Amino acid sequence: MGNDPGPDHADDDAFRISAAEELVGDIDLDPFLGPRHDPLAGPLDSPIEIDTSGPPLLVLRDLLCDERFPEKFSRALRSVDPDFREMFPRDPGPVLREFVRAMSWALETTEEARGDQATVEEVVDFARHLGADHRKLELTPAHHQHFGEALGSTLRHLAGRAWDDRLQTTLTTAYRVLSSALQQGAEQDQGPARVGATVVDVLRPTRDVAVVRLVSDVMIDYHPGQYLSVLTPYSPGVWRRLSPAMPSNPAGQIEFHVRDVPGGALSGSLVRGVEVGDRWVLARPLGLLEVDRTEPYRDVLMIAGGTGIAPLRCLLMDMMRFGENPRVHLFYGSRYPGELYDLPTLVDLAATSPWLTVQPVAEEADDPWWAGPAHDLPRTLHRRQLGTLVDVVTRWGTWADRQVIVSGSPDMLRATVRGMVAAGTPRENISFDRP
Ligand SMILES: Cc1cc2nc3c(=O)[nH]c(=O)nc-3n(C[C@H](O)[C@H](O)[C@H](O)COP(=O)(O)OP(=O)(O)OC[C@H]3O[C@@H](n4cnc5c(N)ncnc54)[C@H](O)[C@@H]3O)c2cc1C
Secondary structure (H helix, E strand, C coil): CCCCCCCCCCCCHHHCCCHHHHHHHCCCCCCCCCCCCCCCCCCCCCCCCCCCCCCHHHHHHHHHCCCCHHHHHHHHHHHHCHHHHHHCCCCCHHHHHHHHHHHHHHHHHHHHHCCCHHHHHHHHHHHHHHHHHHHHHCCCHHHHHHHHHHHHHHHHHHHHHHCCHHHHHHHHHHHHHHHHHHHHHHHHCCCCCEEEEEEEEEEEEECCEEEEEEEECCCCCCCCCCEEEEECCCCCCCEEEECECCCCCCCCEEEEEEECCCCCCCHHHHHHHCCCCCEEEEEEEECCCCCCCCCCCCCEEEEEEHHHHHHHHHHHHHHCCCCCCCCEEEEEEECCHHHCCCHHHHHHHHHCCCCEEEEEEECCCCCCCCCCCCCCCCCCCCCCEECCHHHHHHHCCCCCCCEEEEECCHHHHHHHHHHHHHHCCCHHHEECCCC
C-alpha cells in the first residue's frame, strides 16, 4: 500500500495529498455508512498464504488488506457483541474498508517511524481525533474490548497456521495503544456528543434540492465552513456529513442545503421526505475550511458547485461581521442556470459587501422545462459564464496569488483541483474537505 492514496488519484500528482494528511486532517470512519446488503452472506474459507518473516506490524497490515477481511470482520463483530448489530444496520463494507485504510496507515507509519517519537505521536493524535468523532456512537469500554477481540479472531483466522506469538503480542500492544488513544480522545472532547434538532422550515428551490432549516436543542458551536455528521429519520442508522449554510448562533438556528444524489442511501429520501416537525440528530463539527485572515490579507477565490455553496456562504456570512476583509471572488456553478438556487441570497450579500464579487456559471445555456423558476437578478451581477467551473475559472488565469477554497461533489472537487493545478495554481493554495 505504501503512501498510495488509492486508485482514484494514483496517477495524478495534482490531487495527491499524503495519506497522513488525508487521514489525520479529516477522517470519519462512520460505521453507519453504506448501501444495504447482507454482510453475513458467503461461506468462510481457507487461510491466506502470507510471508510472516517480515516486521510483524507489516504482516498485520497485509492480513488487514486481504480482500476478505471486511466481510469476516463484520461477522466477527456481530457475533462478539449484539450492539454492533444495531450499529451496523446496513452493509458495513465501505466503513470497514476505511478502517482498513486507516489501520494500515497507522501500522505502516509506526513501523517506518523506527521509534521516532514525533511520528508515533502523529499516529496517536490521529486516533484521538477519531475517538472524539466517535463520541456520537456512544461506545463503552466493553465495545472497545469486543472490537479488539473480533479483530484478533479475524486476523488469526486469515493467517491460519502462520499466526504466532510474535504477531499476537504485536497486535495486543498495537490495539491497546489504539483503543486507549480512541477513549482518551473521546474523554477529552468538549461539548455534547449528539444534539437533537427540529425541522422548522423546508424550501424546495429546485426539483432535487431541499433547503432545511432547523433549531437545535442546544447551540452547536461550529466554525464557519465546518460540517456536521447528521442522523435523520429518512434512512435509519445512516449518518452523513452536511455543511451548515449559516454561522452558528445562540438561537441554535441551522440551515442545510441537501441535493438528491441518485442511488444514494440518504439524500433522495431526505429531499423528498423532510417535513416541518421532523427530529434530526447532529454530531460534533469537523472540517478545516476557513478564510485565512492573517494580515496582510491574501485575496480569496471561492469555487462552489451545487449545494457546495453551503459552507462557502457560511464563511461569507461570517466575514460580514468584520469591517475589513480580503477581496473574495466567488464562482458559483451548476449544470443549468435555473439550478443556481442560492443566487438571490448571494446577490443580497454582495450588495452590502464591496469586497465580494459573485460570478454565476452554468454548463448549459438554457434551462430544461423542469428547472427554475428563473430568478429576477440585478443587472449589476456579472454575466453568467458558460462552461464547467474548472474551465471557466482557469480561463481567467492561474489565481496563483489567491487562497482558493473549493466545495462541491466528489467529481467536481477532483476536476477543479486537478484542472487548477494543471493551469498553474500552487496545490498548497487550494483547500477543500475530502469527499
Ligand atoms: C465534508 C462534507 C460535507 C458535505 N456537505 C454536504 C452538504 O452540505 N449538502 C449535500 O447535499 N451534501 C453534502 N455532502 C455529501 C453528503 O455527505 C452525502 O455524501 C450525500 O448527501 C450523498 O449521500 P447518500 O447517502 O444519498 O449517498 P451515498 O450512498 O453516500 O453515495 C452514493 C454515491 O454518490 C456519491 N456522492 C456523494 N456525494 C455526492 C454529491 N454531492 N454529488 C454526486 N455524487 C455524490 C458517492 O461518492 C457514492 O458513490 C458533504 C460531504 C462531505 C464529505
